[in-house]
Every structure is written in structure tokens, then in C-alpha cells.
Amino acid sequence: MNAKVVISKDLNKSTKATLLSVQFAVKTEEVRDSLSKIVKGLDGFFLLEDKNADRVDVLVLEIGNSPESEFQTISSLLQENVVETLFLTSARMTPDILLPALRAGAKEFFQQPINKDEVIEAFQKVLLKARQSDQSDASTTRLGKIFSVLGAKGGVGTTTFAVNLATSIQAQDKDKLVALVDMNILLGEVPLFLDLEAETDWEEIGKNFSRLDEAYLQSAMARHSSGVYVLPAPSKLEKETHLPAGFLFQLLRSMRRFFDYIVVDSGMIIDESYAKIFAESEAIYLVSILSLPCLINVRKLQESISATGVGKEKIRVIANRFEKRAQISPSEATKIIGTDIGMTIPNNYSVAMSAINNGKTILDISGNSDVARAYKKLAASLVDRAIERPGGVFRWFR
Ligand SMILES: Nc1ncnc2c1ncn2[C@@H]1O[C@H](COP(=O)(O)OP(=O)(O)O)[C@@H](O)[C@H]1O
Ligand SMILES: [Mg+2]
Known part of the structure; x- marks a missing residue:
């Protein structure tokens, strides 16, 4: 094939500057506050204010009183690529919530009250993965x-x-x-x-x-x-x-x-x-x-x-x-x-x-x-x- 992979300079630059957007769909105020504080202190992430954004890299969603319909929303958000990585949190940590949540595609489940270390570790994993995929994208994708x-x-x-x-x-x-x-x-x-x-x-x-x-x-x-x-x-x-x-x-x-x-x-x-x-x-x-x-x-x-x-x-x-x-x-x-x-x-x-x-x-x-x-x-x-x-x-x- 005569095609040649062209690595454009701009893509190379971006590997060093992975910046992921984060949004919270969290009703409990305390939980939202502690999450915001943690994320604001993390490099590589920023809180996306625009609620109409087409796409968000990380969404933290609180499961409320109607888990069934929430799991449906979760699946479609992930399937349509609106959300890249989904984390869940809930006041209850019972199997009837945990299992379907993980099946629907949630990556982590944060217990309440929020444990700072647990959250930081989960976000850092996401950042690492994004940086790796950015690097491979940079060498193969125009x-x-x-x-x-x-x-x-x-x-x-x-x-x-x-x-x-x-x-x-x-x-x-x-x-x-x-x-x-x-x-x-x-x-x-x-x-x-x-x-x-x-x-x-x-x-x-x-x-x-x-x-x-x-x-x-x-x-x-x-x-x-x-x-x-x-x-x-x-x-x-x-x-x-x-x-x-x-x-x-x-x-x-x-x-x-x-x-x-x-x-x-x-x-x-x-x-x-x-x-x-x-x-x-x-x-x-x-x-x-x-x-x-x-x-x-x-x-x-x-x-x-x-x-x-x-x-x-x-x-x-x-x-x-x-x-x-x-x-x-x-x-x-x-x-x-x-x-x-x-x-x-x-x-x-x-x-x-x-x-x-x-x-x-x-x-x-x-x-x-x-x-x-x-x-x-x-x-x-x-x-x-x-x-x-x-x-x-x-x-x-x-
Ligand atoms: N810079 C130009 N000077 C003189 N004639 C031009 C110029 N650019 C286009 N034309 C002529 O205009 C006509 C219409 O061009 P075309 O590209 O088919 O237009 P369109 O796609 O808008 O219908 C053609 O006869 C073309 O040769
Ligand atoms: Mg024409």
C-alpha cells in the first residue's frame, strides 16, 4: 500500500497534556462537595460545567431510589459514547445495586461517606489508561x-x-x-x-x-x-x-x-x-x-x-x-x-x-x-x- 502513516506534530504534543473532563450527577450535597474537592486537587482532570456537553470523560453518578431505570440510562450513556468512564456511588451498598451496576458498565463503586484514597486511585487509573491510548493514537492516527x-x-x-x-x-x-x-x-x-x-x-x-x-x-x-x-x-x-x-x-x-x-x-x-x-x-x-x-x-x-x-x-x-x-x-x-x-x-x-x-x-x-x-x-x-x-x-x- 502506498499509504504512509503521518505523525502530525500536534498530536505528539497532546500526549503530554492529557486533560479529562469530569461531571457529577450526584444529588447528595456532601458527597458532591467531597468529590469536587478531590477532583480539583488532581492533575489531568477538570470539572466540566456545561451540562449539555456532547461527551464527558468521567461521570460520577449517584444511584438513588429507582436503580432499575438508572441502570438503563447508564447502559445507553456508555453505549452511545457520551460517557467514557463511569463511576457510581450510593448510600446503600447492597448486592441488588452493586451487581447490576457493574454489569451495566460502571468501573468503580464509591462507598459513602466518600473515601478520598479510593477515589484518587480510581481517577489515577483512568488517567494512566488515557495517556497510554493517547500515545498509541499519536503514532497510528491522523x-x-x-x-x-x-x-x-x-x-x-x-x-x-x-x-x-x-x-x-x-x-x-x-x-x-x-x-x-x-x-x-x-x-x-x-x-x-x-x-x-x-x-x-x-x-x-x-x-x-x-x-x-x-x-x-x-x-x-x-x-x-x-x-x-x-x-x-x-x-x-x-x-x-x-x-x-x-x-x-x-x-x-x-x-x-x-x-x-x-x-x-x-x-x-x-x-x-x-x-x-x-x-x-x-x-x-x-x-x-x-x-x-x-x-x-x-x-x-x-x-x-x-x-x-x-x-x-x-x-x-x-x-x-x-x-x-x-x-x-x-x-x-x-x-x-x-x-x-x-x-x-x-x-x-x-x-x-x-x-x-x-x-x-x-x-x-x-x-x-x-x-x-x-x-x-x-x-x-x-x-x-x-x-x-x-x-x-x-x-x-x-
Ligand atoms: N476563476 C474563474 N474564472 C473564470 N471562470 C471560472 C472560474 N472559476 C470557475 N469558472 C467557470 O464557472 C463555471 C461554473 O463552474 P462550476 O465549478 O461548475 O460551478 P458550480 O459548481 O458552482 O456550478 C465553469 O464554466 C467554470 O469554468
Ligand atoms: Mg458544481
Whole structure:
């Protein structure tokens, strides 16, 4: 296999800084107080205040008067990976509580009143395990970056941008694994833009989702001569296939483990998990041209995306087909959309057109053209910046 394990510097750093979140679901005040005091005195842990957090590393739960229903909650918390490690405590330590608790997946049972040494020992075991798994993760796992590309309108150059962003990133560093995913169901054009015959699309992959590993993914995806792996959208409707809910999000999330960069031509979003995909993205590029209807769409899209909780700083507006003498200047556009234009890409119809018509990248058609230079500059800034980003455990709290 040509794949090479890339150990990114940011992951290495995180092995020294394992920091685990802790929450208490404890009703008895004294018990909560003594637990808080103990945990606050421990290195490697912090109390997570946010009760709506998606995930917590350690939860201490007090079993109250209805153990049966509590055990059900416990099982589902653990199964759905909301809680990594669960500790229980209860005023009663009878077998009818202890046994089902351990069966449900609890790691330790703290007696009351709380015994400090017992608690410290249990937490230290968790920390040790996390540090070990962090270390092995660091040597085997990438944490690729997703760049979502979205058009303000059809025809503004979204696919051109996605294709040339992915291939330009690859041109910056041949050793990186770069994927390009086409979300435009039925109307995906990515393979056409790159003159590729692809056999497998993501619907096919969805049918084999349980065996998603690096070797399968890379063999299923078509590889372009630039080095980029391409995953096309299904081009026909198959009535029989039912992909799991949130499948595209799960797929992209898994792909982060196998690829360094994943560029997504988002097209028309058809998966309910789009908000999650944006949240998981390093950046969301909103491709537009400097026309009034497009800019109004940009404003609406920015609002909808940030309403899902995605930070505004992640959204970057690309003014494609830019001409200096245009009727609307970047500063006027800024007034309309309320944010800065992130970048302009020069209008170069002949280069853009011959790229499409020959199934080639803009770099291949004319590496010195103004438009190729714009893509190179963008790709260079992304590849450099990515190395400096902190990652590891902190990715959950970004
Ligand atoms: N920088 C550019 N200069 C000139 N034309 C461009 C540029 N980028 C894209 N185009 C042209 O715009 C048209 C639409 O591009 P495409 O990528 O298919 O858009 P979309 O995916 O938004 O529908 C194509 O003819 C393409 O060649
Ligand atoms: Mg398109």
C-alpha cells in the first residue's frame, strides 16, 4: 500500500497534556462537595460545567431510589459514547445495586461517606489508561482537516474551487493524503472535472460502512494523477438503499483518521447531519461572485450556518471570477454581507474553461496563470497553518 502513516506534530504534543473532563450527577450535597474537592486537587482532570456537553470523560453518578431505570440510562450513556468512564456511588451498598451496576458498565463503586484514597486511585487509573491510548493514537492516527465548500448559487464555481483546492493542497505536499468528496447527489461533476472513471460512490461505501478501514476506503476511491483520492456522489437513485441516519457525517468523521485533508464539494446538502459536518470542518468556504443576488445569498447562508452554532470565523467568503473593474468592489460587498471577503480568485475564463473541458486541474493547464497562483497561495497557507494547530484531546472543546 502506498499509504504512509503521518505523525502530525500536534498530536505528539497532546500526549503530554492529557486533560479529562469530569461531571457529577450526584444529588447528595456532601458527597458532591467531597468529590469536587478531590477532583480539583488532581492533575489531568477538570470539572466540566456545561451540562449539555456532547461527551464527558468521567461521570460520577449517584444511584438513588429507582436503580432499575438508572441502570438503563447508564447502559445507553456508555453505549452511545457520551460517557467514557463511569463511576457510581450510593448510600446503600447492597448486592441488588452493586451487581447490576457493574454489569451495566460502571468501573468503580464509591462507598459513602466518600473515601478520598479510593477515589484518587480510581481517577489515577483512568488517567494512566488515557495517556497510554493517547500515545498509541499519536503514532497510528491522523486527524485530518475537513474543508467544506459551498456555493452561494449554482454556477459560481463551487466545483472548480473544490477540485482545485484539493489538487493544489496535494501539490504542496505529495506525502499528504488528500481526499475530495462530492456531495452533489445525482449531479456530481467532480469525476468529470478530473477525467476519472470512478466505480464506487459514497452510497456504495455506505452499504459496507461496518468495514470502513483505510485499505478498503483507498481501494474503493478513484485516484487522480495529482495524488488526490476522489469519492463521487451516487449518480442514480437506488430506492432500496437506506443509509444510516447521519451517515455522511460519520463517513467524513471516519475519513479524518485516514486522510490529512478532506475537501468536500457540499453542493445541495442532503444529509440531516450537515450542521455537524460544518462543526467538524476546519473551514467552510462560501464561493460567490460579486453580484447582488449572490451576496444576499451569502449573507443568508452565513446566518443559517452560524445559527447551527458554527463560529463565524470558520466561514470564509470567496469572491470567485473577480475583476478589478467590477461594479461591486470587495469593500462594497463587505457592507452587504457584513463580513470581509476572505479571498478573491481572478476571473480567467479561458484557463478555467480549458481545465474543465480537458478534465485537468488549473495548475496543470497553466501553473503560472493568475488563477493558478491564487489557488497555490491559498493551499500553501492551509498546509502551513495546519501544522501549527493544537489538536488531540482539545479538539472536543474547540
Ligand atoms: N476563476 C474563474 N474564472 C473564470 N471562470 C471560472 C472560474 N472559476 C470557475 N469558472 C467557470 O464557472 C463555471 C461554473 O463552474 P462550476 O465549478 O461548475 O460551478 P458550480 O459548481 O458552482 O456550478 C465553469 O464554466 C467554470 O469554468
Ligand atoms: Mg458544481
